[in-house]
Amino acid sequence: TQLLEQSPQFLSIQEGENLTVYCNSSSVFSSLQWYRQEPGEGPVLLVTVVTGGEVKKLKRLTFQFGDARKDSSLHITAAQPGDTGLYLCAGSYSGAGSYQLTFGKGTKLSVIP
Amino acid sequence: NAGVTQTPKFQVLKTGQSMTLQCAQDMNHNSMYWYRQDPGMGLRLIYYSASEGTTDKGEVPNGYNVSRLNKREFSLRLESAAPSQTSVYFCASRAGGRSTEAFFGQGTRLTVV
Numbered sequence: 001t002q003l004l005e006q007s008p009q010f011l012s013i014q015e016g017e018n019l020t021v022y023c024n025s026s027s028v029f030s031s032l033q034w035y036r037q038e039p040g041e042g043p044v045l046l047v048t049v050v051t052g053g054e055v056k057k058l059k060r061l062t063f064q065f066g067d068a069r070k071d072s073s074l075h076i077t078a079a080q081p082g083d084t085g086l087y088l089c090a091g092s093y094s095g096a097g098s099y100q101l102t103f104g105k106g107t108k109l110s111v112i113p
Numbered sequence: 114n115a116g117v118t119q120t121p122k123f124q125v126l127k128t129g130q131s132m133t134l135q136c137a138q139d140m141n142h143n144s145m146y147w148y149r150q151d152p153g154m155g156l157r158l159i160y161y162s163a164s165e166g167t168t169d170k171g172e173v174p175n176g177y178n179v180s181r182l183n184k185r186e187f188s189l190r191l192e193s194a195a196p197s198q199t200s201v202y203f204c205a206s207r208a209g210g211r212s213t214e215a216f217f218g219q220g221t222r223l224t225v226v
Contacts (some may be wrong), residue, residue, distance in 0.1 A: 042217025
Protein backbone atom coordinates (compact mmCIF):
# COMPACT_ATOMS: atom_id res chain seq x y z
CA THR A 1 0.00 0.00 0.00
CA GLN A 2 1.37 3.39 -0.99
CA LEU A 3 1.47 5.97 1.78
CA LEU A 4 0.63 9.57 1.13
CA GLU A 5 1.43 12.04 3.93
CA GLN A 6 -0.39 15.34 4.09
CA SER A 7 0.38 18.28 6.40
CA PRO A 8 -0.77 20.10 8.34
CA GLN A 9 -3.86 18.17 9.39
CA PHE A 10 -5.64 21.30 10.64
CA LEU A 11 -5.15 24.95 9.75
CA SER A 12 -7.03 27.93 11.12
CA ILE A 13 -6.11 31.33 9.71
CA GLN A 14 -7.46 34.85 9.41
CA GLU A 15 -8.97 36.12 6.19
CA GLY A 16 -6.27 37.63 3.97
CA GLU A 17 -3.44 35.40 5.17
CA ASN A 18 -1.47 33.04 2.95
CA LEU A 19 -1.07 29.32 3.57
CA THR A 20 0.62 26.24 2.14
CA VAL A 21 -0.45 22.61 2.38
CA TYR A 22 1.97 19.78 1.64
CA CYS A 23 1.62 16.28 0.24
CA ASN A 24 4.51 13.77 0.29
CA SER A 25 5.14 10.18 -0.67
CA SER A 26 8.12 7.85 -0.54
CA SER A 27 7.16 6.62 -4.01
CA VAL A 28 7.04 8.37 -7.34
CA PHE A 29 3.61 9.48 -8.50
CA SER A 30 2.57 9.01 -12.10
CA SER A 31 0.05 11.79 -11.47
CA LEU A 32 -1.23 13.75 -8.51
CA GLN A 33 -4.54 15.45 -7.92
CA TRP A 34 -5.89 17.93 -5.39
CA TYR A 35 -9.52 17.77 -4.31
CA ARG A 36 -11.68 19.95 -2.10
CA GLN A 37 -14.50 18.56 -0.01
CA GLU A 38 -17.38 20.43 1.61
CA PRO A 39 -19.32 18.95 4.58
CA GLY A 40 -21.88 16.38 3.45
CA GLU A 41 -20.51 16.24 -0.10
CA GLY A 42 -18.05 14.15 -2.04
CA PRO A 43 -14.64 15.57 -3.02
CA VAL A 44 -14.42 17.73 -6.14
CA LEU A 45 -11.32 17.95 -8.31
CA LEU A 46 -9.27 21.18 -8.23
CA VAL A 47 -6.27 20.23 -10.37
CA THR A 48 -4.21 17.38 -11.83
CA VAL A 49 -0.42 17.54 -12.20
CA VAL A 50 1.57 14.97 -14.13
CA THR A 51 4.97 16.50 -14.99
CA GLY A 52 7.80 16.94 -12.48
CA GLY A 53 8.33 20.62 -11.70
CA GLU A 54 4.90 21.55 -13.02
CA VAL A 55 3.17 24.63 -11.59
CA LYS A 56 -0.52 25.30 -12.12
CA LYS A 57 -2.54 28.29 -11.00
CA LEU A 58 -6.24 28.45 -10.33
CA LYS A 59 -7.10 32.03 -9.35
CA ARG A 60 -5.57 32.42 -5.85
CA LEU A 61 -4.50 28.77 -5.66
CA THR A 62 -1.05 27.66 -6.85
CA PHE A 63 -0.18 23.99 -7.18
CA GLN A 64 3.37 22.68 -7.50
CA PHE A 65 4.57 19.20 -8.35
CA GLY A 66 8.06 18.33 -7.14
CA ASP A 67 10.82 17.67 -9.66
CA ALA A 68 11.09 14.06 -8.50
CA ARG A 69 7.30 13.65 -8.55
CA LYS A 70 7.27 12.54 -4.90
CA ASP A 71 5.74 15.67 -3.40
CA SER A 72 3.30 18.46 -4.11
CA SER A 73 2.11 21.66 -2.47
CA LEU A 74 -0.98 23.82 -2.58
CA HIS A 75 -0.53 27.51 -1.82
CA ILE A 76 -3.48 29.82 -1.23
CA THR A 77 -2.92 33.57 -1.43
CA ALA A 78 -5.11 35.96 0.55
CA ALA A 79 -7.42 33.25 1.91
CA GLN A 80 -11.13 33.96 2.04
CA PRO A 81 -13.89 32.38 4.16
CA GLY A 82 -15.12 30.62 1.01
CA ASP A 83 -11.85 28.65 0.94
CA THR A 84 -12.88 26.83 4.12
CA GLY A 85 -13.06 23.09 3.57
CA LEU A 86 -11.13 19.83 3.53
CA TYR A 87 -8.27 19.70 1.01
CA LEU A 88 -7.18 16.26 -0.12
CA CYS A 89 -4.30 15.18 -2.29
CA ALA A 90 -4.61 11.95 -4.24
CA GLY A 91 -1.92 10.07 -6.11
CA SER A 92 -1.71 7.46 -8.79
CA TYR A 93 1.36 5.27 -9.15
CA SER A 94 2.86 3.33 -12.04
CA GLY A 95 2.95 -0.44 -12.27
CA ALA A 96 0.74 -2.95 -10.49
CA GLY A 97 -2.32 -1.31 -9.02
CA SER A 98 -1.89 1.70 -11.25
CA TYR A 99 -5.63 2.28 -11.37
CA GLN A 100 -5.69 2.81 -7.62
CA LEU A 101 -6.25 6.37 -6.46
CA THR A 102 -4.73 6.84 -3.00
CA PHE A 103 -5.76 9.77 -0.83
CA GLY A 104 -3.95 11.58 1.94
CA LYS A 105 -5.70 12.20 5.25
CA GLY A 106 -6.56 15.75 4.27
CA THR A 107 -6.02 19.26 5.60
CA LYS A 108 -9.02 20.85 7.26
CA LEU A 109 -8.83 24.58 6.57
CA SER A 110 -10.83 27.19 8.45
CA VAL A 111 -10.63 30.79 7.29
CA ILE A 112 -11.94 33.19 9.92
CA PRO A 113 -13.52 36.44 8.69
CA ASN B 114 -26.63 15.42 -15.08
CA ALA B 115 -26.87 12.66 -12.48
CA GLY B 116 -23.15 11.74 -12.44
CA VAL B 117 -22.57 9.21 -9.64
CA THR B 118 -25.62 8.15 -7.65
CA GLN B 119 -25.41 6.31 -4.36
CA THR B 120 -28.22 4.70 -2.41
CA PRO B 121 -29.15 4.83 0.36
CA LYS B 122 -27.97 8.15 1.78
CA PHE B 123 -28.38 7.05 5.41
CA GLN B 124 -28.61 3.63 7.03
CA VAL B 125 -28.60 2.24 10.55
CA LEU B 126 -27.78 -1.45 10.97
CA LYS B 127 -27.60 -3.76 13.91
CA THR B 128 -24.40 -5.72 14.45
CA GLY B 129 -24.48 -8.85 12.32
CA GLN B 130 -26.97 -7.57 9.76
CA SER B 131 -26.09 -7.45 6.09
CA MET B 132 -26.69 -4.81 3.48
CA THR B 133 -25.66 -3.70 0.01
CA LEU B 134 -24.70 -0.17 -0.93
CA GLN B 135 -25.58 0.66 -4.50
CA CYS B 136 -23.65 2.90 -6.88
CA ALA B 137 -24.40 3.82 -10.48
CA GLN B 138 -22.69 6.22 -12.88
CA ASP B 139 -24.02 7.54 -16.16
CA MET B 140 -20.74 8.92 -17.59
CA ASN B 141 -19.63 5.71 -19.36
CA HIS B 142 -16.59 5.52 -17.09
CA ASN B 143 -14.43 2.42 -17.03
CA SER B 144 -13.13 2.54 -13.45
CA MET B 145 -15.16 2.60 -10.25
CA TYR B 146 -14.14 2.83 -6.60
CA TRP B 147 -15.47 2.40 -3.08
CA TYR B 148 -13.95 4.45 -0.25
CA ARG B 149 -14.73 4.91 3.39
CA GLN B 150 -14.11 8.16 5.23
CA ASP B 151 -13.58 8.33 8.98
CA PRO B 152 -12.65 11.40 11.03
CA GLY B 153 -8.94 12.14 10.75
CA MET B 154 -8.39 9.25 8.31
CA GLY B 155 -9.09 10.83 4.96
CA LEU B 156 -10.46 8.52 2.27
CA ARG B 157 -9.39 4.90 2.40
CA LEU B 158 -9.85 2.65 -0.61
CA ILE B 159 -11.90 -0.48 0.05
CA TYR B 160 -12.18 -2.01 -3.45
CA TYR B 161 -11.91 -0.79 -6.98
CA SER B 162 -12.79 -2.00 -10.45
CA ALA B 163 -10.41 -0.87 -13.18
CA SER B 164 -12.83 -2.02 -15.86
CA GLU B 165 -16.00 -4.03 -16.26
CA GLY B 166 -15.39 -7.62 -15.19
CA THR B 167 -12.47 -6.91 -12.85
CA THR B 168 -12.29 -6.03 -9.17
CA ASP B 169 -9.30 -5.59 -6.86
CA LYS B 170 -8.73 -5.05 -3.17
CA GLY B 171 -7.72 -1.67 -1.87
CA GLU B 172 -6.26 -0.70 1.48
CA VAL B 173 -9.11 -1.88 3.78
CA PRO B 174 -11.08 -4.72 2.09
CA ASN B 175 -11.75 -6.94 5.11
CA GLY B 176 -15.46 -7.35 5.89
CA TYR B 177 -16.57 -6.19 2.45
CA ASN B 178 -17.37 -7.69 -0.93
CA VAL B 179 -18.05 -5.97 -4.24
CA SER B 180 -19.76 -6.71 -7.53
CA ARG B 181 -19.24 -4.89 -10.79
CA LEU B 182 -22.67 -5.72 -12.15
CA ASN B 183 -22.10 -3.98 -15.49
CA LYS B 184 -20.25 -0.92 -16.70
CA ARG B 185 -22.63 1.42 -14.87
CA GLU B 186 -23.04 -0.27 -11.50
CA PHE B 187 -20.66 -1.19 -8.69
CA SER B 188 -22.12 -2.44 -5.41
CA LEU B 189 -20.55 -2.86 -1.98
CA ARG B 190 -21.81 -5.56 0.38
CA LEU B 191 -21.38 -5.88 4.11
CA GLU B 192 -22.13 -9.51 4.98
CA SER B 193 -22.09 -9.16 8.77
CA ALA B 194 -21.90 -5.55 9.85
CA ALA B 195 -19.67 -4.56 12.77
CA PRO B 196 -19.52 -1.27 14.72
CA SER B 197 -16.05 -0.68 13.23
CA GLN B 198 -17.76 -0.33 9.85
CA THR B 199 -19.60 2.79 10.99
CA SER B 200 -18.41 5.35 8.47
CA VAL B 201 -19.30 7.47 5.48
CA TYR B 202 -18.97 5.51 2.26
CA PHE B 203 -18.21 7.14 -1.08
CA CYS B 204 -18.43 5.67 -4.53
CA ALA B 205 -16.38 7.24 -7.32
CA SER B 206 -15.81 6.70 -11.01
CA ARG B 207 -13.11 7.68 -13.51
CA ALA B 208 -12.86 7.47 -17.26
CA GLY B 209 -9.90 5.16 -16.78
CA GLY B 210 -6.60 6.90 -17.29
CA ARG B 211 -4.41 7.58 -14.28
CA SER B 212 -4.67 11.33 -14.62
CA THR B 213 -8.39 11.49 -15.17
CA GLU B 214 -10.75 13.14 -12.74
CA ALA B 215 -12.58 11.06 -10.14
CA PHE B 216 -16.24 11.93 -9.73
CA PHE B 217 -17.82 11.16 -6.40
CA GLY B 218 -21.30 10.40 -5.19
CA GLN B 219 -22.76 12.22 -2.22
CA GLY B 220 -21.95 9.43 0.19
CA THR B 221 -23.80 6.94 2.39
CA ARG B 222 -23.68 7.56 6.12
CA LEU B 223 -23.77 4.13 7.77
CA THR B 224 -24.11 3.54 11.50
CA VAL B 225 -23.75 0.06 12.97
CA VAL B 226 -25.09 -0.30 16.51
